[in-house]
Every structure is written in structure tokens, then in C-alpha cells.
Amino acid sequence: MELSGGHILVQCLKDEGVEFIFGYPGGSVLHIYDAIFQQDDVKHILVRHEQGATHSADAYARATGKTGVVLVTSGPGATNAVTGIATAYMDSIPMVIISGQVPSPVIGSDAFQEVDTVGITRPCVKHNFLVKDVNDIAETMKKAFYLASTGRPGPVLVDIPKDITDPNIKVPYKYPKKVHMRSYNPVVVGHKGQIKRAVEVMLSAQRPVIYSGGGVILGEGHKELTELTQMLGFPITNTLMGLGGYPATDKQFLGMLGMHGTYEANMAMHESDVILAVGARFDDRVTGKLAEFCPYAKIIHIDVDPSSISKTVRVDIPIVGEVKPVLEQMIELVKESKLKPSKPALEAWWQLIESWREVKCLEYDRGSLIIKPQFVIEQLYEVTNGDAYITSDVGQHQMYAAQYYHFDKPRRWINSGGLGTMGFGLPAAIGVKLAFPDADVACVTGEASIQMCIQELSTALQYNTPVKIINLNNRYMGMVRQWQEFSYQSRYSQSYMDTIPEFVKLAEAYGHVGIRVEKPADVRPALEEAFALKDRTVFLDFITDRTENVYPMIEAGKGHHDMKLRVAPGTPLNRELS
Amino acid sequence: MRHIISILIENESGALSRVSGLFSARGYNIESLTVAPTEDTSLSRMTLVTRGNDEVIEQITKQLNKLIDVVKLIDLADAPHIERELMLVKIKTTHDSREEVKRMTDIFRGKIIDATASSFVVEMTGHSSKLDAFIHGFDEGSIIEVVRSGPTGISRGEKGLHL
Numbered sequence: 001m002e003l004s005g006g007h008i009l010v011q012c013l014k015d016e017g018v019e020f021i022f023g024y025p026g027g028s029v030l031h032i033y034d035a036i037f038q039q040d041d042v043k044h045i046l047v048r049h050e051q052g053a054t055h056s057a058d059a060y061a062r063a064t065g066k067t068g069v070v071l072v073t074s075g076p077g078a079t080n081a082v083t084g085i086a087t088a089y090m091d092s093i094p095m096v097i098i099s100g101q102v103p104s105p106v107i108g109s110d111a112f113q114e115v116d117t118v119g120i121t122r123p124c125v126k127h128n129f130l131v132k133d134v135n136d137i138a139e140t141m142k143k144a145f146y147l148a149s150t151g152r153p154g155p156v157l158v159d160i161p162k163d164i165t166d167p168n169i170k171v172p173y174k175y176p177k178k179v180h181m182r183s184y185n186p187v188v189v190g191h192k193g194q195i196k197r198a199v200e201v202m203l204s205a206q207r208p209v210i211y212s213g214g215g216v217i218l219g220e221g222h223k224e225l226t227e228l229t230q231m232l233g234f235p236i237t238n239t240l241m242g243l244g245g246y247p248a249t250d251k252q253f254l255g256m257l258g259m260h261g262t263y264e265a266n267m268a269m270h271e272s273d274v275i276l277a278v279g280a281r282f283d284d285r286v287t288g289k290l291a292e293f294c295p296y297a298k299i300i301h302i303d304v305d306p307s308s309i310s311k312t313v314r315v316d317i318p319i320v321g322e323v324k325p326v327l328e329q330m331i332e333l334v335k336e337s338k339l340k341p342s343k344p345a346l347e348a349w350w351q352l353i354e355s356w357r358e359v360k361c362l363e364y365d366r367g368s369l370i371i372k373p374q375f376v377i378e379q380l381y382e383v384t385n386g387d388a389y390i391t392s393d394v395g396q397h398q399m400y401a402a403q404y405y406h407f408d409k410p411r412r413w414i415n416s417g418g419l420g421t422m423g424f425g426l427p428a429a430i431g432v433k434l435a436f437p438d439a440d441v442a443c444v445t446g447e448a449s450i451q452m453c454i455q456e457l458s459t460a461l462q463y464n465t466p467v468k469i470i471n472l473n474n475r476y477m478g479m480v481r482q483w484q485e486f487s488y489q490s491r492y493s494q495s496y497m498d499t500i501p502e503f504v505k506l507a508e509a510y511g512h513v514g515i516r517v518e519k520p521a522d523v524r525p526a527l528e529e530a531f532a533l534k535d536r537t538v539f540l541d542f543i544t545d546r547t548e549n550v551y552p553m554i555e556a557g558k559g560h561h562d563m564k565l566r567v568a569p570g571t572p573l574n575r576e577l578s
Numbered sequence: 579m580r581h582i583i584s585i586l587i588e589n590e591s592g593a594l595s596r597v598s599g600l601f602s603a604r605g606y607n608i609e610s611l612t613v614a615p616t617e618d619t620s621l622s623r624m625t626l627v628t629r630g631n632d633e634v635i636e637q638i639t640k641q642l643n644k645l646i647d648v649v650k651l652i653d654l655a656d657a658p659h660i661e662r663e664l665m666l667v668k669i670k671t672t673h674d675s676r677e678e679v680k681r682m683t684d685i686f687r688g689k690i691i692d693a694t695a696s697s698f699v700v701e702m703t704g705h706s707s708k709l710d711a712f713i714h715g716f717d718e719g720s721i722i723e724v725v726r727s728g729p730t731g732i733s734r735g736e737k738g739l740h741l
Binding site: 118119122123126127130147181182183184305306307309310311314 | 596
């Protein structure tokens with residue numbers, strides 16, 4: 001079969017089993033778009049801004065486990081995609097980005113819409129390629145998908161000059177079945193001796209904690225993690241990226257840890273003597289002050305990426321390998337072992353943990369006459385039976401969603417954890433809804449974040465992706481305001497927008513339903529109404545308490561035991577904003 | 579501590595910038611970097627001199643290994659090794675100083691590879707500290723130009739860095 005470069009590229013996507021490609025056309029990719037026009041297997045989703053394409057593809061990957069695919073043109077197409085590529089890179093999301101490039105003969109001449117895409121994206125991709133020969137397209141694409149989805153996943157960019165996809169140059173096409181790269185051999189199975197040592201340490205622990213992250217979800221290790229945790233009877237906490245890796249409604253779950261983690265999770269980490277870290281990377285938002293991190297604990301760390309081990313926190317027993325097979329091996333060893341977890345020690349440990357739970361760190365003023373953001377999330381949880389896909393933007397609303405929506409299943413919580421990209425939520429929701437048209441998909445956002453990719457409301461109409469937008473509208477960049485309140489004596493510098501659009505009208509202008517909700521009593525009926533409108537995208541504009549802060553909070557430079565709580569005992573829950 | 583990291587890397591365009599970009603992005607320092615294709619032209623060998631404590635060097639080697647184009651690497655400082663650097667020095671000479679420059683070059687086992695009425699070019703290889711010592715043997719005014727390759731190295735014994 002002889003094909004031109006453009007057709008080869010599209011055929012590669014078909015052979016790779018790609019369902020959707022998120023993109024935006026332009027000069028350098030016109031040959032490719034012409035090939036897309038001539039087939040129906042790969043569906044192209046036309047976004048309104050390339051950032052939206054990357055977030056939609058990214059969220060599609062997060063929700064399905066498949067590799068997300070993006071197609072953008074050269075120059076501004078590629079630079080607009082960079083934020084989304086970096087977002088995927090920080091959270092290790094498998095993604096392949098195809099970018100057009102100016103024709104090979106003019107590369108380097110500052111041609112129209114030319115940028116050094118390979119150079120610009122190099123620090124925020126797992127790998128990238130510049131294709132220099134039409135005969136190399138198929139193998140390069142195979143490598144791109146292989147690299148993106150194996151080992152520690154990540155985005156891979158393939159930059160293709162326009163002349164390489166010339167419809168007049170046809171070459172034989174064959175998609176390689178397998179690809180071998182001598183320089184890339186990710187470790188799968190963990191070192192047996194290390195795993196044995198780890199299990200011995202775990203079984204002799206007095207105050208153990210399991211701390212698991214996004215790697216459990218990416219590595220499909222949630223079942224094994226749950227089995228191991230329940231077998232051992234240990235308390236478990238999840239990172240922001242790890243939520244859903246262990247059922248949040250289970251009694252062994254302590255909630256999220258870190259900067260806005262629960263009191264019990266952070267205190268347990270601080271007081272523990274053995275930590276089993278699974279697919280987590282000791283991010284600064286998790287550890288707080290490194291010198292005070294888990295001072296009494298021996299640390300075991302399972303990670304597929306050796307460079308994650310002992311990067312910030314020195315680890316006692318490193319295990320390099322994929323989470324799932326390593327946990328399987330651990331389960332076997334625990335079953336075989338004569339040594340059992342010490343019952344009295346665990347009982348005493350759980351008693352201490354229960355006393356921390358008594359603090360009820362997530363309690364808030366339920367009698368408030370103004371809508372509390374936490375209340376909206378709790379109602380969302382109930383209305384969707386805890387079974388929706390929740391995407392979020394970045395800020396206070398993201399933390400409320402993480403704290404109050406209890407994720408029992410993996411891949412349900414879709415947020416930009418590492419890069420913290422505002423504008424992620426809406427295009428992400430569209431990507432998820434395309435993957436699961438029958439599922440409830442809600443985007444929890446705020447009035448600042450939503451405006452960063454609001455144009456994708458138009459995409460949502462074109463492709464009929466009826467998502468529900470839960471806008472927690474507090475008329476502030478809430479998290480910025482919160483930091484300014486705590487650390488800058490309430491000097492709210494530029495964290496307030498004097499003009500905010502009427503979101504109901506805006507939603508209607510885009511062809512959707514808009515509902516404004518101002519009273520706590522109206523929250524639930526509005527949510528029920530929105531989710532009953534199965535075929536419509538609904539923008540719910542909740543006017544929430546401007547003064548509300550996210551608690552608990554570990555302020556920058558402090559340790560896990562040094563948390564700011566909402567209230568000292570006996571203090572009223574409502575307060576005025578100074 | 580000073581480390582010499584020897585890297586086998588795919589001989590692809592952009593491979594060098596992946597390495598140098600990694601160092602600048604993560605705030606590691608590069609003292610010197612030499613690179614050339616190996617006898618297998620699909621591979622390049624890079625020798626990189628850096629400084630850092632054990633934790634930093636561990637991260638550097640892990641991060642380098644993580645680069646898709648890197649096939650293999652070793653930290654030469656982990657075991658006995660030999661390091662050499664090539665230097666070319668252009669030295670101003672006068673009728674009176676020419677013999678002295680020649681003698682110095684002989685002492686350091688260098689070679690004079692170009693001469694004019696008023697200058698010599700000296701070629702010298704050796705440990706970087708030897709090259710430093712040679713340079714310091716002249717007063718600043720007489721050195722016209724110095725070109726150094728940066729150190730390159732190889733481990734002692736029969737084991738080698740290859741595929």
C-alpha cells in the first residue's frame with residue numbers, strides 16, 4: 001500500500017486504535033487535515049483553542065487509561081498547546097501530540113508560523129521527534145505511542161514539516177507491530193529481595209501508614225492496593241493525584257494528606273514509624289517542610305521511575321517497578337509470612353488516629369445563610385451518588401472537591417495536580433464525556449478558572465457533550481485571596497475581578513442552560529434539575545461565601561503536625577471578612 | 579565532589595541539547611562537556627564533568643538515564659579510571675624566550691606543532707591539573723590563546739562502557 005505522509009499519519013492513528021483526535025487546523029497541517037476529511041474511523045474534535053485540545057485529550061487519557069491524541073499546527077498552534085503538554089507531563093499522562101512544522105527547506109529561516117517546537121517542548125515532554133523523511137512517519141508514531149504509554153507515562157510530541165505530508169509523495173506503508181529501543185527499557189517487576197525486606201519492615205511496624213499517589217491509578221494497581229491495605233489493616237492516605245486509588249468511604253481511609261489534607265492523615269504521617277509510599281513522588285505540597293517530614297518513619301517507596309526515589313526525601317527501602325506487579329508480590333509475601341501485623345500495636349495506633357478524627361477538621365458552618373462551597377460539593381456527591389466523573393480547575397474549589405467528594409473508584413477525579421493549570425476543568429470534562437457519554441460528568445470550577453478556557457463551551461455544543469459546570473462563584477481568586485489573608489495581612493492585591501460576566505447569559509449565548517443559585521436551600525434542587533437535563537450542558541453559577549477558606553492548611557515551610565485548622569474548639573464557624 | 583560521567587547516547591540531532599537542557603532546567607552545573615561519535619556511528623560518547631554531593635550526583639545520573647536517547651552511562655569517579663584533556667596553546671615568543679618555551683614543552687611532554695618567528699603552538703594532553711600547571715609556568719602576557727577540550731576519560735581494567 002502506497003500512501004502520502006498525511007494519509008500515513010491518519011492510518012497510523014487507526015492502526016493504533018485511536019478513537020478521538022483533538023485539534024485545530026492551520027497551514028502546516030492542511031495535508032493531514034485533508035487526509036482526516038477522507039475517512040471516518042478517527043473522529044476529530046475541533047476545539048476553540050489549542051490549550052483546550054490538550055486538556056481534553058489529557059482528561060480522555062486520565063479517564064480511560066488510553067493515550068490521548070492532539071493535532072495542532074506550527075507556530076502559535078504549538079505554543080498554545082504547551083500549557084496542556086506541561087500539564088500532562090507533570091501528572092505523567094500518556095499523550096501523543098502531532099504538531100505541524102514549516103516545510104523542511106525553510107526551517108530555520110524564521111518562516112511564517114515557524115517556532116522551534118521541538119526545542120520549546122523539550123523540557124515538558126517525555127520525548128519528542130522531528131520527522132525528516134516520509135518513510136519515518138510510521139515508525140516514529142509507533143515509538144511515540146510506545147513511549148507515551150509505558151514506564152512512567154507522559155506526553156510525546158511528533159513535529160512534522162509540511163513537505164513530509166505532501167500528497168504527491170507516496171511511499172509504502174506498514175505500521176510496525178512492535179518497536180524496540182535499545183535506550184529505553186522500563187523496569188516492570190520489582191527486586192525480590194527489596195520487596196521481601198519491605199514486607200518484613202511493614203509487618204513489624206507499630207504505627208504504619210500507606211501513602212499512595214497517582215501512580216496507583218496510572219498503573220492500574222488500585223485493586224491490589226485495596227487488598228493489601230485491608231489485609232494488613234493499616235491506615236491509608238491518598239495524595240491529590242491518588243484519590244480514588246483506595247475507596248474513600250472505607251474506614252481505613254484517612255482522607256487526603258498534605259497542604260490541605262486532613263488532620264488525621266497528616267498527624268498519622270508525622271507520628272508513623274513505617275511509611276509505605278506507593279506511586280507517589282513526595283511532592284512539596286505533600287511533604288511540607290522536608291526537615292520535619294515523618295521524623296520517626298522508615299520509608300519504603302515503590303515507583304516505576306527511579307528518579308522519583310530519594311529525590312526530595314531519603315528513602316530506606318526503594319523498590320523500582322510497576323505498582324501492580326510489586327503490590328501483587330507483596331500480597332503473596334504477606335500471605336505466606338509467619339509474621340503477622342501486631343494486633344495490640346495496631347489497636348493502639350487506630351485509637352490515636354480516632355482521637356485525631358474527633359477533631360473533625362472538615363467541619364464547616366452548615367447553618368450559614370450564604371452558600372458554603374463545601375455544601376455544594378457535598379450535595380453534588382449525593383445527587384450523583386458519588387459515581388460521577390469530576391474534573392476541576394485549580395484553586396479553592398479544587399481542594400473542596402478533593403476533600404468533600406469521596407472517590408471510591410479510580411479515574412473519577414480528573415484534575416491538574418502537578419502543574420496546577422487553571423482552565424483545565426471544562427475541556428477536561430468534554431474529553432471525559434466523549435469517552436463515557438452515559439456517565440455523569442461535572443466540572444467543579446470557580447469564576448476565575450472557568451474564564452481561562454470558557455471558549456470550549458462552544459465545543460461542548462458542537463459535539464453534544466452535556467457536562468455540568470459547578471461554578472463556585474465567590475468573586476475572588478479564592479486561593480490567592482486566602483494566601484493574601486494569611487500571609488499578606490489581607491492586602492488583596494489583584495485577586496478580585498471588578499467585572500465578572502453574567503454566566504447564565506453566557507451559557508445561553510453558547511447554546512446551553514444557565515442557572516444561578518443564591519440560597520443554600522436552592523442548591524440541591526438546582527443540581528437535581530441540572531443532572532435531570534441529560535442532553536444539555538448546564539452552567540450552575542453558585543454564589544458562594546466570599547470569606548470561606550480551605551482548611552486544614554499547612555502553610556509554606558511548616559511540617560505535617562503544624563496545621564492551621566478552621567476553628568479552635570469553641571470558636572463560632574462564621575466570621576466576617578476583614 | 580568532582581565527578582566524570584561518561585554517557586553513550588543515540589547520535590541524533592538534539593541529543594546534546596537534551597543533556598545540556600536537563601542540567602540548566604534542574605540547576606546542576608556542567609564544568610565541561612565533550613562529545614563525539616563512537617566507532618558505531620549511531621552512538622555518541624559524551625564525557626561530562628560536574629560537581630555535587632552524593633544526593634545531587636545520584637539525581638543527575640538518574641535523570642540522565644531517564645532521557646530516552648541515553649543508552650548507558652557510568653560515573654567514572656566510582657572506580658579507578660584515567661582522564662585526559664587535550665590543550666592547544668599559542669605562546670608569544672621572543673628570540674630569548676624560544677628555548678625556554680621548548681624546554682617547558684619537553685618537560686611537560688608536549689609538542690610544538692606550529693611555529694612562526696614570534697609564536698609557537700603547543701599541543702599537550704594529560705590530566706587537567708597538568709595542563710593548568712603548564713599554563714601557570716608562563717606569565718600571562720606571553721599566552722596568546724588557550725583551547726582546551728575538557729576532560730575525557732576511561733575506566734581502568736578490562737571492563738568498558740559499550741553496548
